[in-house]
Amino acid sequence: MTKKLHLGLIREEKVPHDNRVAFTPLQCKWIMTHYPGVTITVQPSTGRCFSDEEYRTAGVQLAEDLSDCEVLLGIKEIPTDKLLAGKTYLFFSHTKKKQPHNRGMLQAILEKNITLIDYECLVHEDGQRILGFGFFAGVVGAHNGLLAYGERTGTFKFKRVHECRDFRELITHYFGVKIPPIKIVATGSGRVTAGILEVMGLLGIKYIPPEEFLINSYAYPVYTQLKAGELYLRKTDKTYSREDFHAHPENYDCKFLPYVTASDILMNGIYWDKNIEPLFSWADLAKDNFRIRVIADITDDAQGSIPCNLGDGTIEEPVYDVNRFTQQKLPPFHEEGVTMMCVGNLPNELPRDASQYFGDQLMKFVFDELMKGDSKMIAKATIAKGGRLTEEYAYLGEYVEGK
Template identity: 55%
Template structure:
């Protein structure tokens, strides 16, 4: 019998999402009789203990007898159980300083770490994640911030809606001004943003039209890799080449800063990749008033991302001259929406979507004991850094 445990989220503030919903746990136990799922008791999940109990799932306080442990966010080091296999978002593969001790402890406790972020199809596309609902919530919050700033329209908070279906109904009757929105990215985040743009009645236009024309209705442009970056020498764009040698590319986004009202940023960023613009590009011609930095990298693709806000207080201002943080909605500032756990505003929908991808593409291989996809996503195996991630040895204290 293989035992899979859903662990209680220990990171503060506590995340309310889950890797598997009660219905999904029930389905797994029905279709894989040799698999038993244990849920660690928790009072702050978006699905209650009783909902799991009604689905026939066992609840325990102690999950140390489980073979595989599924979480969402980083596990606090004092809660890590030695010699176990964990799946969660560790946020370590970029050598993030704040999670270095977590990575060292995983090695010291001879843990096997499979990172959701590293589960990829053969073409490099991420298999599972919360990106779509991050895009939905981020787009809503970006539009909400612009409405609050200008007074042209009013949107409520996402978490005030019971679910995504109810959220959609809040868009009926919202009349937007002739706003121009630039959406960056080609992954799940961008798909979520585009979904909200369409639901709000914002019309998609081509990049050349967006740059050259004025419109009498709200429009958005979707800018993917080739629209955003070009090789410094060959003046071309190749997706694989860009991800391998991002320092060889420069940004093509600057013309959009002069005709855009709202930027919805959904691009993946690494420290060697070009930013969409630089701080010194913010001058009198810089027309962007609101930025929803959904991918949320501190000083990343959006250089005036000055750090995370909370779900309850998602927006701050950045002064156009001093580039210091201010209160939101000041005429002298650009508003930035930057929140690291956006899907928590629609946790039940986001968890259901996440669990579906986990079941479709990962679960069976995980139960069988592995696959090429799982191996590639395994940062540490029984305390040993795997070949793909040997660049992390110094980070892991080895």
């Protein structure tokens, strides 16, 4: 017997506005073709990267009222007055780390008897996250970091990413661009860093091993990559274990400091937790040998691994400067400043590509699990159900109560 399921793609209502979507029009068409019991309804939106007409042309119905849908899919947090009672929702709730600004939303989810499945909590058996927009965050963040350096130094110019229709058009923009002999250090090894390295490759920026990068100068642009095991070593025996590091990050020292004297641009894609030592300190930033002039903090944790991240810029105005001595925010490209590129919704600059990639992962690894009804993967990612926090997320109880 074919299982019936009515899915709804909700309109993004959070401010600032998000233009991505969980499934593209063609992905919706594919699902309904291969799963005859599945119906998809899309809530109309003038701000979505795929138009209502594109969905209509793909044979997807549009309706303002999604009350007939059992499962609703979005991207970002949902205003409390837009939540439909008794439904199952999938979106990035940003509540698992007890983010204060989303407490009210989680309270409303519990009050309205909503089942919340958080994309961020969907993982493979080995614990690796399934879904995310990290690759395109890395692409856009690397581009914006280079763009800022070009503007700051007057050495080259880049087109803004959001002025391109898609990634393919952005790539054509790179033809013939001459990057001066700068040194770029990239941190991390996940999806974000993969996006950074994609841009390095497209621009012909040469990889240099870390130990050579530190001591040599080059007549052409170069970059190096520092994975967690090269950045963090255990205080006792100077070794690195991924499992131990994530369980006990406070036992590890950060080894990034030598790179502040050898790099022009830092592109940060490293995972961060409040117990992880930052890459450098404010005191380091104020020293004469601090060479870095542009920091693209793509993972974007305010005052996190980058202490001079003083909060988000926007897609329209992605950069600001930070005074190295007074620790105050300044207009971009100030003489005493380090230029910061910190934007929380970078994939919105390539929303069609980012949505296509996200929907592909959702279809390959999650959709069948969602259809099962008794999936361990889905259960592990379910934060709330039946008006209560699930056992996995019971630790959020005090957060919900405001304690």
